[in-house]
Amino acid sequence: MNELVQILKNTRQHLMTGVSHMIPFVVSGGILLAVSVMLYGKGAVPDAASDPNLKKLFDIGVAG
Structure with a gap:
């Protein structure tokens, strides 16, 4: 019992x-995630068409 404990x-x-x-x-x-949404300026998830670098930053944040 002591061994199990x-x-x-x-x-x-x-x-x-x-x-x-x-x-x-x-x-x-x-x-x-917070920095990418903050820098996007619209309070939404950045899309790849408008700013691909912020989208990549967001994707890295999601992976982390």
Whole structure:
């Protein structure tokens, strides 16, 4: 029983480490999304026809 408790504690520690390593990617993706919508100036998702660079920035933010 003690071994099972130790395995569960280790699993929790590994999950928390993985989550903490992913936080910068999630935050940077959100920042890229916000910047692309802000620079587009219409409060909407930029389209590739009007500004392809902002659309690429938005797509990178979505992937992050």
